Structure formats: C-alpha cells, structure tokens
Amino acid sequence: MIDYKKFSLDNGLRVMVHEDTSTPLVAMNVLYDVGSRDEDPEITGLAHLFEHLMFGGSKNIPDYDTPLQLVGGENNAFTNNDITNYYLTIPSQNIETGFWLESDRMLELDFSQKNLDTQKNVVTEEFNQRYLNQPYGDAMLKLRPLAYKIHPYRWPTIGMDIAHIENTELKQIKKFFFAHYAPNNAILTLSGNINYDLAFSLTQKWFGPIKKRKVQLRNLPVEPLQTEERILTIEKDVPSTALFKVWHVGTRNSTDFFTLDLITDLLAGGESGRLHTKLVREKKLFSEINAYISSDIDPGLITVHGKLMKGVDIQHAEEAVNDVIASLLNGDRIRDEMEKVKNKFESSTVFSNTSILNKAMNLSFCELLGNPDLINQEVDSYRKVTPEMVLEATRRYFVPSNCSTIYYKSTRKEK
Amino acid sequence: MNTLQRIQPPVFPAEKIVIPEAKSFILNNRVPVYLIEAGTEDIMRLEFTFKAGQVNEDLPLLASTTNRMLSEGSQNYSSEELNRVLDYHGAFLNMSAEKDRAGIVLFFLNKHIEKVLELSREILFRPTFPETELNSLMKKRLRWFHVNREKVQNLAIDQFFESVFGKQHPYGHQVTEHDFTGMSQVLLEDFHDKYYTPDNMAIIVTGKIHERTTSLLNEYFGEISSKNMYIEDSENVIKGERKKKIHINKAETVQSAIRIGSSTINKRHPDYPGLKILDSVLGGYFGSRLMKNIREEKGYTYGIGSSVFSLDLCGYKIISTEVGQKNLQAAIDEIHKEIRLLQSVPLEKEELAVVRNFMSGEMLRMFDGPFALAESFKSAWEFGLDNSYYYRLVEKIRTIEPDEIIELAKTYYNIDELYQVTVGAK
Numbered sequence: 117m118i119d120y121k122k123f124s125l126d127n128g129l130r131v132m133v134h135e136d137t138s139t140p141l142v143a144m145n146v147l148y149d150v151g152s153r154d155e156d157p158e159i160t161g162l163a164h165l166f167e168h169l170m171f172g173g174s175k176n177i178p179d180y181d182t183p184l185q186l187v188g189g190e191n192n193a194f195t196n197n198d199i200t201n202y203y204l205t206i207p208s209q210n211i212e213t214g215f216w217l218e219s220d221r222m223l224e225l226d227f228s229q230k231n232l233d234t235q236k237n238v239v240t241e242e243f244n245q246r247y248l249n250q251p252y253g254d255a256m257l258k259l260r261p262l263a264y265k266i267h268p269y270r271w272p273t274i275g276m277d278i279a280h281i282e283n284t285e286l287k288q289i290k291k292f293f294f295a296h297y298a299p300n301n302a303i304l305t306l307s308g309n310i311n312y313d314l315a316f317s318l319t320q321k322w323f324g325p326i327k328k329r330k331v332q333l334r335n336l337p338v339e340p341l342q343t344e345e346r347i348l349t350i351e352k353d354v355p356s357t358a359l360f361k362v363w364h365v366g367t368r369n370s371t372d373f374f375t376l377d378l379i380t381d382l383l384a385g386g387e388s389g390r391l392h393t394k395l396v397r398e399k400k401l402f403s404e405i406n407a408y409i410s411s412d413i414d415p416g417l418i419t420v421h422g423k424l425m426k427g428v429d430i431q432h433a434e435e436a437v438n439d440v441i442a443s444l445l446n447g448d449r450i451r452d453e454m455e456k457v458k459n460k461f462e463s464s465t466v467f468s469n470t471s472i473l474n475k476a477m478n479l480s481f482c483e484l485l486g487n488p489d490l491i492n493q494e495v496d497s498y499r500k501v502t503p504e505m506v507l508e509a510t511r512r513y514f515v516p517s518n519c520s521t522i523y524y525k526s527t528r529k530e531k
Numbered sequence: 532m533n534t535l536q537r538i539q540p541p542v543f544p545a546e547k548i549v550i551p552e553a554k555s556f557i558l559n560n561r562v563p564v565y566l567i568e569a570g571t572e573d574i575m576r577l578e579f580t581f582k583a584g585q586v587n588e589d590l591p592l593l594a595s596t597t598n599r600m601l602s603e604g605s606q607n608y609s610s611e612e613l614n615r616v617l618d619y620h621g622a623f624l625n626m627s628a629e630k631d632r633a634g635i636v637l638f639f640l641n642k643h644i645e646k647v648l649e650l651s652r653e654i655l656f657r658p659t660f661p662e663t664e665l666n667s668l669m670k671k672r673l674r675w676f677h678v679n680r681e682k683v684q685n686l687a688i689d690q691f692f693e694s695v696f697g698k699q700h701p702y703g704h705q706v707t708e709h710d711f712t713g714m715s716q717v718l719l720e721d722f723h724d725k726y727y728t729p730d731n732m733a734i735i736v737t738g739k740i741h742e743r744t745t746s747l748l749n750e751y752f753g754e755i756s757s758k759n760m761y762i763e764d765s766e767n768v769i770k771g772e773r774k775k776k777i778h779i780n781k782a783e784t785v786q787s788a789i790r791i792g793s794s795t796i797n798k799r800h801p802d803y804p805g806l807k808i809l810d811s812v813l814g815g816y817f818g819s820r821l822m823k824n825i826r827e828e829k830g831y832t833y834g835i836g837s838s839v840f841s842l843d844l845c846g847y848k849i850i851s852t853e854v855g856q857k858n859l860q861a862a863i864d865e866i867h868k869e870i871r872l873l874q875s876v877p878l879e880k881e882e883l884a885v886v887r888n889f890m891s892g893e894m895l896r897m898f899d900g901p902f903a904l905a906e907s908f909k910s911a912w913e914f915g916l917d918n919s920y921y922y923r924l925v926e927k928i929r930t931i932e933p934d935e936i937i938e939l940a941k942t943y944y945n946i947d948e949l950y951q952v953t954v955g956a957k
Contacts, residue, residue, distance in 0.1 A: 136571070138570065140546065140895050175537075176538070181818045183539050186884060186885050187543075187888060188888045188892020188893075190892060190893070207892055207895055209543040213542065215540075234830040237830025238833055241832050241833040249682070249683065251678055251681040325535055355674070387602075387614035388611065388614040388615040388618045397611065397667070400670070423678070426670075455619070456618050457618075462640075466572055466574060469572075470571075470902070
C-alpha cells in the first residue's frame with residue numbers, strides 16, 4: 117500500500133507526496149502532459165528534441181547538470197507518445213536545489229541557437245544508434261504507419277523523418293514550450309525522505325510564482341477501425357528472418373486493459389509463457405519470441421515479435437503463432453496458468469515499488485490517468501480477470517482484420 | 532510580497548555515510564552466508580555465487596553454457612517444470628557467468644522461501660544437462676551470436692578484451708562460430724563437478740531477514756558435500772597483444788564504435804579509489820569532460836563514457852562511444868586531448884567540488900535498498916575486502932587534491948600504452 121497526499125496550486129500544478137523514511141534520498145518527478153502525439157505531422161520529433169533542450173539551461177540557470185551534481189543529485193528524462201517525464205534523485209538535505217532547478221525550467225527555457233544546433237546533432241546520432249545501426253532497428257519505424265493511418269501514434273517518438281529535426285527552428289521551439297510546458301499541464305511528485313509540510317512549502321515557494329498558461333487543446337484524430345489485414349514485407353541483409361505482428365486494442369483506461377495485459381503474460385511472461393514453451397522449446401521455430409501491450413493512453417497495440425530459427429518458413433512460423441494464440445480459446449489448463457501470471461504480476465509490482473523513483477513515476481502516471489490510487493489497485497484489477505474475460509478478449513481482438521504484420525526477411529544465404 | 536530570488540539554495544554537505552554491516556555465519560558444511568537486513572517490504576534477494584567464471588574455462592563458452600544449462604532440467608524437475616514452478620511462485624531467476632564468477636540470483640516474496648530454496652538446490656546441485664536441451668540452446672545461442680556480431684559495439688568490446696588480455700587468456704579469447712558445436716553433456720558435468728561445489732560457494736541474502744532464514748538455509752544447503760576434484764592450476768598469464776591500434780571493417784554502418792583503454796590496477800591496490808575519482812572526472816558522469824566536450828559541445832555522439840572495472844587478476848579501464856562515421860578521427864583526437872589536459876592542468880576548485888559531491892551522492896545510491904546493498908557488498912567481498920574499502924573511497928573523495936589527480940593521470944593514462952579499437956566503415 118503506497119500512501120500519498122495530494123494538493124494543487126492556484127496555477128494548476130498538481131502535486132503528490134509519498135513519504136518513505138527508509139532512504140536518505142528523495143525522488144522528484146515532473147511529468148508534462150505532452151508527447152509525440154501532440155506534434156504537428158510536419159514537425160515530428162519535437163517533444164523528444166525538447167527533452168534534450170531542457171538540459172541546456174533555463175532562464176536563471178545557465179547549466180542544469182552542474183548544480184545538481186554539486187549536491188549529489190542524479191537525473192534523467194524520457195519521452196514517449198503521450199508524456200515527457202523528467203526525474204531526479206537527490207540526498208534529502210539538498211532537496212531544495214531540485215525545486216529550484218525544476219521550477220526554473222518550467223518558468224522559461226534559455227532558447228539558445230547553439231544549444232539547439234548541438235542537440236539536433238545529438239538526436240541525429242541517437243536516431244542512428246537506435247534505429248539504423250542495429251539489425252531490425254527500423255522495424256518499429258515501419259510498423260507504426262502500417263498500424264495507424266491517421267492517429268499521431270503513426271510516427272515514433274524520435275520523429276517520422278530525421279529531416280524534421282534537422283529543419284526545426286528556434287521560433288517553433290519557443291511556441292512549443294509555451295503551448296505545453298506549464299504548471300497547469302504538469303504533475304509534480306515527491307517520493308522518499310521528505311514530509312508533506314516541507315514538500316508543500318517548497319512547492320509554494322518555487323512553483324507558486326509561475327503563471328498559469330494557455331495550453332494547446334488536444335484534439336486528435338480518431339483512428340478508424342481497421343477492416344482488413346495489413347502485411348508488409350521487408351527484405352534486408354540481416355542474420356535471420358523476423359516476424360512482427362500488432363493488433364489494435366483499447367485505451368489504457370479501458371476495462372479490457374488488464375485482461376489483455378494478462379493475455380500477453382500468458383503468451384510471453386517469463387520462460388514458461390506459451391509462446392516460448394511451444395515455439396522456442398518444443399517446435400524450435402523461433403530463437404526468441406516476445407509479446408507485450410503498450411501502455412498508451414489512446415487506443416494502443418499488442419505486439420508479438422520473434423526471430424526465426426535457420427531454415428524455418430515464415431508462413432509456417434506465423435501459423436504457429438496464431439495457433440498458440442488460438443489455444444487460449446480452448447480453455448485447457450488456463451486456471452493454473454492464470455494463477456501463475458497473477459502471482460508473478462503481484463511480485464513484480466512489489467519489487468517495482470521498492471524504488472522511490474518508480475513510485476514517483478507510477479504515481480504521476482496514475483494521476484494523469486485520472487486517479488493516483490490506481491497504483492494501489494493494479495494488482496486487484498489484474499487478479500479480477502476471469503477465464504471468461506480472457507476468452508472474450510481473445511475472440512474480440514486477435515482477428516486477422518485487426519492485425520498488421522511485417523515479414524522481415526533475411527536476404528543472407530544460409531550456410 | 533517579495534519577489535523570489537531564483538538563485539541556488541544553500542548546499543548542505545553530504546551526511547556521513549553509514550553502511551550496514553553484513554552478518555555472517557557458516558552452514559554445517561562450512562559454506563559462508565552473509566545476511567544484510569534492508570528495505571520495507573517482505574521480500575528477499577538471494578544470491579549463490581561460485582568461482583566458476585570464464586577464467587576457469589579451458590574452452591570458450593564452457594562457463595556460460597554450464598551456467599545457462601543449470602535450469603534446463605534436474606533430477607526431480609524437467610526444465611519446463613522448473614520454470615513453471617518458479618513463475619507460479621512469482622520468483623525471478625537471474626543466471627550469470629562473468630569473467631571471474633558465476634551463479635544465480637533469485638528475487639521473491641518471503642512467503643515462498645521454502646519452494647525457492649528447494650528449486651535453487653535442484654538448479655545448483657542436481658542439474659542433469661540433458662543433450663536435447665543443450666543442442667537446442669546452442670542453436671539458439673548461435674542465432675543470437677549472429678545478431679550480436681552485427682552490432683559495432685559488440686565487435687568492438689570483444690576485440691578490446693582480446694587486445695588487452697591476450698588471445699590465449701580466458702579473459703580475452705574471442706568466441707567463434709565453431710565454438711558453438713564444441714559443447715557436450717560430459718564437458719558440462721565435469722565443469723559443474725569442479726566448480727559448482729559448496730567449497731567454492733558463498734550465499735548473500737538481503738531484504739527482510741526472518742528468524743528461520745538461517746535454519747532454512749542450513750536445511751536445504753548445509754548437508755551437501757563437495758567432491759574432491761583435482762583442479763590443475765591455470766598457467767595462463769595476462770599478456771596484451773602487441774598491436775595497439777586495430778580497426779575492424781564493417782561496411783554500411785552509419786556509426787563507428789570506439790573503445791580505448793588498457794589493463795590496470797584492481798580494487799586491492801591502494802591507488803584504486805583515486806583512479807575511480809580520476810575516471811569520474813574524465814567520463815564517469817553526465818557532466819564529465821568527455822560528455823561535455825564530445826556530446827554537449829560537439830554533438831558527435833549520443834553518449835560517451837569511461838569506466839574502471841576490477842577483475843580478480845587485474846583491472847581495466849575503458850572509454851566507450853559510438854560516433855557518426857565522419858567524426859571518428861575527430862572524436863579520438865578529442866579523447867586524447869582530454870587525457871592530456873588531465874595530465875597537465877590542475878582541476879579548478881569548482882569542478883573538483885562537483886565531482887566530490889556527485890560521487891558522494893552516488894555512494895548513497897550504492898547502499899540504498901536491498902538490491903543495491905547486495906551488489907555493493909559482493910563487489911568488495913569478492914576481492915577479500917570489506918566496508919573499510921568503501922570508507923577509504925569516501926575519505927578519498929573528500930580529500931583528494933588536484934595535484935594527486937595529475938599524478939594519477941600520468942601514472943595510469945599513458946596514451947602510448949592505451950589500446951584503441953575502432954569498428955565501422957573504412
């Protein structure tokens with residue numbers, strides 16, 4: 117059970133505090149309700165580029181990292197389709213430095229051309245490192261536009277085209293900042309060795325003076341229902357052929373989310389998951405295979421991907437994957453397996469919540485979903501899934517007309 | 532109302548760090564056990580560690596294959612059952628074989644401790660290494676190997692170890708395709724009999740310790756006896772390769788990998804804490820010289836860092852980065868420039884203060900919570916050291932002076948002695 121207290125400032129900033137005195141540290145998490153889905157299709161990758169720019173100095177602080185390191189702090193950030201999330205951990209006696217740093221960059225960034233130019237290069241290298249210089253690195257770049265035709269989830273966080281980043285101008289950066297970075301578009305969470313009163317007064321002091329801003333309203337196109345199976349074949353010089361399949365599912369808040377999450381665990385949770393047992397161990401069709409559900413706020417995807425063993429025909433491998441999914445429908449052994457994945461979900465939740473930083477991030481995200489107490493209800497929601505719900509969801513979502521597939525074929529001669 | 536002065540709030544010095552001491556005792560068969568109570572949840576991290584790493588193998592892949600095969604079937608369980616029962620009890624099993632040591636780590640809720648101990652005993656002391664499972668594992672691993680050899684960073688690190696430790700030494704030997712067909716049940720059984728023995732084992736327990744924890748450990752592990760196997764002394768000596776610079780050609784890559792470094796002292800040497808600090812200044816944190824110059828100033832890379840690692844026979848230091856093809860030489864020149872600067876120009880007071888405080892914060896993180904504590908304990912213990920090593924490090928962080936850093940840089944970063952491995956298009 118994670119206890120927390122919650123309050124809001126007049127400028128709209130939402131704040132949560134979770135006290136844990138077993139650690140000498142405090143974790144501070146600032147979640148901005150802006151992700152790549154909020155980008156203009158002509159300038160994609162901006163939310164993520166922005167994450168980099170946020171370390172290049174703010175209105176009153178020329179360098180973010182040095183003063184933080186000077187008090188023994190450590191920080192990082194990530195961007196996804198939905199959110200941009202900044203976090204730091206800091207020895208508790210110096211927590212006020214964290215407030216000073218995070219409030220200043222919410223107040224206003226130092227929009228310098230030099231910083232923009234450098235970070236464009238860094239992001240280009242990140243793009244090269246993650247997507248181009250790895251075998252199969254571009255599969256996800258290709259899979260998104262196959263599954264989504266209209267919704268902005270059709271481009272990845274790094275951007276649809278690296279040229280968008282290269283062409284970004286300073287004035288677009290400024291506009292993006294004031295449209296999305298605002299106290300009334302952010303959630304601040306403190307977790308660790310800090311009490312509510314101190315958290316409250318420091319938040320008032322440092323974040324209180326920041327004015328409420330006019331945040332750009334979110335009005336995203338709704339992805340139309342997919343009605344036909346989509347298939348893309350890529351041929352490349354990679355070591356072995358790979359299969360990627362995605363199915364559309366509902367939103368993060370939909371009642372099916374935990375059922376589908378449980379289904380992916382039945383399929384691929386640990387070494388004893390069905391896909392691994394059947395297709396890697398028994399039939400030896402794949403060298404590895406995985407399945408997971410995205411945690412997207414708008415309707416997301418279930419992904420299954422695997423790499424084939426030498427000489428295996430990809431159609432044959434795909435049928436075998438479909439057979440394993442269909443085996444969920446005959447109900448054999450399902451109760452035992454469900455108990456197994458439920459136990460595992462429970463223990464991984466307990467483990468995840470041993471870290472003050474995870475607690476801070478999870479609380480922030482649950483608040484964004486509408487209720488911080490979801491953090492304490494997840495295990496229950498997952499436990500409540502019944503075999504009937506698994507049957508029903510399998511029938512409903514795992515149909516060919518809801519699926520997009522990439523055959524990533526190796527052109528290399530097998531020795 | 533007064534306008535808020537947005538200047539840095541007062542900086543308070545690091546509080547004196549207190550590291551929990553491990554309680555130790557021995558099982559009936561003399562296996563040492565170390566217990567550290569930590570955390571708020573009723574969970575446990577249980578590690579069984581053996582001197583059964585690469586350094587003990589006379590064939591490439593033998594240590595890692597033996598380790599991975601431990602959970603592929605035992606006297607009383609098939610591999611599928613082992614995995615299913617562990618999963619059913621919500622336990623996480625990590626297996627690892629590194630250069631010096633190998634073993635398993637389990638994470639679980641305390642209510643399942645007995646089942647976990649029973650399965651651990653099966654995995655560690657009753658494995659059967661079935662041929663069928665071995666064959667399919669080796670086929671899988673060969674597939675992974677092929678994928679990994681596509682990545683410039685893997686090619687670079689493998690070559691780096693070969694160059695630094697020598698082709699013949701188990702720390703340095705590179706795996707080839709051929710090695711994947713060389714494993715057999717008999718070889719694995721022999722390696723297991725020699726190295727996975729109570730004589731060669733220690734148990735590290737962190738989390739919520741219960742009264743019955745010790746008696747349970749004795750019940751499951753205290754009666755196992757070691758076979759008296761003759762283990763010949765390895766005659767391998769570490770001898771780096773003659774060639775200091777190697778480029779591996781990998782066409783059609785957009786980035787090149789760089790690894791620069793050499794063998795060095797390990798934790799047992801009195802200079803090691805100082806070397807750790809020097810390494811932090813150079814490339815050990817986000818505000819380090821290499822990050823500031825090569826990422827934040829020049830934008831050549833997404834990331835660059837340096838590290839110092841301790842192995843049983845020696846240590847090594849390594850600078851790692853992936854850079855855009857066109858900036859390869861420029862990045863190497865900048866790395867050399869930064870090393871030379873550290874050898875000639877004393878650190879400014881401000882930078883030294885940042886490093887001192889950043890590292891002090893790191894030390895807090897190293898002992899925060901049951902998982903971090905276990906790793907920190909082990910990484911001193913395996914060198915025969917205890918917490919006094921960490922207190923010496925804390926003291927050195929507090930007191931080191933710029934002159935000492937220059938001396939360390941001159942002693943340990945002789946550019947002519949560094950190996951340089953690059954991988955990428957010509």
